[in-house]
Amino acid sequence: MSIEQQPSIKKVVLAYSGGLDTSAIIPWLKETYDNCEIVAFCADVGQGDAELEGLHEKAIASGASECYIVDLKEELVADYIYPTIATGAIYEGTYLLGTSMARPIIAKAQVEVARKVGADAVCHGCTGKGNDQVRFEGCFAALAPDLKVIAPWREWSMVSREDLLDYLAERNIETTASATKIYSRDANAWHISHEGGELEDPWNEPSKEVWTMTVAPEDAPNTPEYVALSIENGRVTHVDGVALSPYAALMQLNEVAAAHGVGRIDITENRLVGMKSRGCYETPGGTVMFAGLRAIEELVLDKTSREWREQVGAQMAHLVYDGRWFTPLCNSLLAASESLAELVNGEVVVKLYKGQASVMKKRSPNSLYSEEFATFGDDDVYDQKDAEGFIRLYSLSSRIRALNSK
DSSP states (O other): OOOOOOTTOOEEEEEOOSSHHHHHHHHHHHHHTTSOEEEEEEEESSOOHHHHTTHHHHHHHHTOSEEEEEEOHHHHIIIIIHHHHHHTOOBTTTBOOHHHHHHHHHHHHHHHHHHHHTOSEEEOOOOTTSSHHHHHHHHHHHHOTTSEEEOGGGTSSOOSHHHHHHHHHHTTOOOOOOSOOOOEEEEOSSOEEEESGGGGSTTSOOOTTTOOSSOOGGGSOSSOEEEEEEEETTEEEEETTEEOOHHHHHHHHHHHHHTTTTTEEEEEEEOTTSOEEEEEEEOHHHHHHHHHHHHHHHHHOOHHHHHHHHHHHHHHHHHHHTTOOSSHHHHHHHHHHHHHHTTOOEEEEEEEETTEEEEEEEEOTTOOOOHHHHOSSOOSSOOTTHHHHHHHHHTHHHHHHHHHHO
16 A cells, blocks of 8 residues: 655644544554654544543554543533524424534534644544535634644545455554444434445335434333423423433433434435435434424414524524534524524423324413414404405405406
8 A cells, every 4th residue: 555655744633433444544644644643532422431431542552642532512512502403403304413513513622622732733534425524624624724634535545444454454453343334323412323234225124223222113112201391592491390401401301202212213315515315313302302492482483583583494404514613604593593592481391102202281481372362252352354454455466466467
């Protein structure tokens, strides 16, 4: 394998997971960039202790000089997930943006480590076919345009897991990875995604081996469970009457909703790079949160305000998916959402049953719903005769157009 030396890089901060790809990237960087120093960086975004266990030792054994593991769980939920879901952002109607929302905070923390250690480059293990390369590098461009970005999958000649395993074996670097990897997964506090294996054929139904976070709806309890949420300014603040931090609230809802098979989706999405990909996603707690927020919005937002929130959500979904968090447009959309969210206060009760999260009760001090106005019985607040003039004016343009055509 021929390697072109590029000696200008002295220190690189690598987004490190401990998996096969990043284990091979560390020696490759040292060989390709004249024995540069490699600092491994891992973001704890709630992917679980199993993925973090022994990570420091693995990084050092692979050739890194240091390994920073940064706890971002609370910040992720409070400053990225909560603001995003307050906008109503759902990509292509179903995807709750679990992978996408975590990328900006990871990139930001990686840049902060790079500044701390005096690095002149950052590196990621994203492939040249995926969305994440754009998300990470878009954030790097906004936060640290002076740092060189190294993307090995776009540079090296290795193309398979076998290539990577052979590469590590030649250098006597141990790895627990095997030649076969059925699924590609990405997990954080909000969700877990699954790609690969039988999912590459959209005619295949996902097997039970795909799902790892939620119970199959058909195997879920036959008795529904109810969970109460308190919402303030578009944020879940209490679960079943207990005040919880954003991260703790999400963890609580993940546990209870997963037991009822809530939050599974199977979609074929349009990637930013132009191709379609199939993914299965599990977002149990997030699905419950979305249901609660939308229920309060139904009570408090008037027609035009809700239409505007839907426009903001649609734009925000593409912005987050496309990796444009650190942009003026993102700031503008978040500001619009925050203004509307001032009214989104109240309480909901969500019924969890066989994969469904359905709001059964909702109330808000800002509710525009009035039984007096909505009733079909006698009332003193709405004169039905007034509707005639309103309809004539509302349909005036249609009437004029029809008259002109005659």
